[in-house]
Amino acid sequence: MAIRVLVVDDSSFFRRRVSEILEQDPLLTVVDTAANGQEAVEKAKTLRPDVITMDIEMPVMDGITAVRAIMKATPTPVLMFSSLTHDGARATLDALDAGAMDFLPKRFEDIARSKEEAVQLLQQRVKAIARRRTLLPRSPAPATSAGASRPLSSLRGRSPLExxxxxxxxxxxxxxxxxxxxxxxxxxxxxxxxxxxxxxxxxxxxxxxxxxxxxxxxxxxxxxxxxxxxxxxxxxxxxxxxxxxxxxxxxxxxxxxxxxxxxxxxxxxxxxxxxxxxxxxxxxxxxxxxxxxxxxxxxxxxxxxxxxxxxxxxxxxxxxxxxxxxxxxxxxxxxxxxxxxxxxxxxxxxxxxxxxxxxxxxxxxxxxxxxxxxxxx
Missing domain, CATH: 3.40.50.180 (Methylesterase CheB, C-terminal domain)
Structure with missing residues (x-):
């Protein structure tokens, strides 16, 4: 049975590009797409996909908030797409804290030496995290403003449990x-x-x-x-x-x-x-x-x-x-x-x-x- 994927991004071009790459693999099928985090949360509830690919910066609801909501309502393995910037890195780490399983840069050429290698890498990552539903649900991180990171200095000196x-x-x-x-x-x-x-x-x-x-x-x-x-x-x-x-x-x-x-x-x-x-x-x-x-x-x-x-x-x-x-x-x-x-x-x-x-x-x-x-x- 094919792995069912929901593709989420506010760019129609990127949604189409990711969908085309995933559909090249007979073990993967894109069941739908969403243009923002709110649509993703709603479609995750109705479609129950096996994996969700998620952008971070989107209108209506950002990706981090969406991941947190999905992990609370319908825990699903999520692969984040991120920009390779300092702010993008911090936001991606926030998304992982919220419950996302893995991430990839949005510019595929940053992670692969050829188009073919990039295609295979994305397909492999989606299939890999789809097999790990047993790790869900994850405890959602406390709510923060969209894309915001917690002050690191405030955590210094806490016990491991805290x-x-x-x-x-x-x-x-x-x-x-x-x-x-x-x-x-x-x-x-x-x-x-x-x-x-x-x-x-x-x-x-x-x-x-x-x-x-x-x-x-x-x-x-x-x-x-x-x-x-x-x-x-x-x-x-x-x-x-x-x-x-x-x-x-x-x-x-x-x-x-x-x-x-x-x-x-x-x-x-x-x-x-x-x-x-x-x-x-x-x-x-x-x-x-x-x-x-x-x-x-x-x-x-x-x-x-x-x-x-x-x-x-x-x-x-x-x-x-x-x-x-x-x-x-x-x-x-x-x-x-x-x-x-x-x-x-x-x-x-x-x-x-x-x-x-x-x-x-x-x-x-x-x-x-x-x-x-x-x-x-």
Missing amino acids: SRTTVATPAPAAPAERRSLPRRSGKSYQLLAIGTSTGGPVALQTVLTRLPANFPHPIVLIQHMPGTFTTAFAARLDGLCQIRVKEAEDGDVLRPGHAYLAPGGRQMMFEGRPGAARIRILDGNDKVNYKPCVDITFASAAKIYGGNVLAVVLTGMGADGREGARLLKEQGASIWAQDEESCVVYGMPQAVAKAGIASESLPLPLIGEAIVNEMVS
Whole structure:
């Protein structure tokens, strides 16, 4: 049975363009279109589509408000379209907080090297999130003015529980919260490394808000995301978490209790020695599919930190992270993967698990607590 899609955008040209791309795939069918958020909310109720593609800036009702209303009335996987600007990044993150599962830039040429690749990417994303209806409903974020972001400074110093009430997180797969933590290994660590892609922004918020301010090791984060988004995303995480979070810069010294988010469009590596390692931010090879690339950062961590790393692979499409995790594993590092039930896309974690590299497969709501149990004395 074909996946039924509702396409929402105030531009008739863009509605037609997205519809034509989706209809090229025999597994996808566009059941209707809507020109604003209010129409989207009403048509979601009557048509019950499997997936909704949603613009952010629209008349009558904006996309963020529409997502919030849809998640309250008829929870449906939503793919947001966004401009690659700073304001667009902040609005997209607001939409993810409201309950959207994933996003893509409106200018397809910004995410693909050819028209064919862009078409396939959009089709794949829609099909991927359609399979994850089990993660719904999500708790809607508190109502804010259209497109507005919450003041990040007001969140500094809140407990993880208080911080989590301000953002939407995937509904845990029962009985995830009742599962026991993995037995503590007693291993010595010097670095926590986390790689993710599709579904990663919400997953990272869920994990990082569990970490205490006195977390004893540096943390590196690799999220597949455009360059204009990583700056805004790092700032948002910094406001939500007790640890400090920043977009990584060339020459940054890795410090305990600090998380460094790889900048979009570039590669993050390390030089030096444990305890005095520095971050190197490089343009990297254009032939590499991902910028930033989890494999590249994990491999660099293996050279500097050896086996004294806990690497966690979260939700994401593809297999990025598998080979880097393999190198870490060969050095004696611990590798964990997010379980299938709590992933938006069980691609990257599955690749690590199927290769026999991961020692633990954990539900998202448990991962942050498990990290603290494993790495904090």
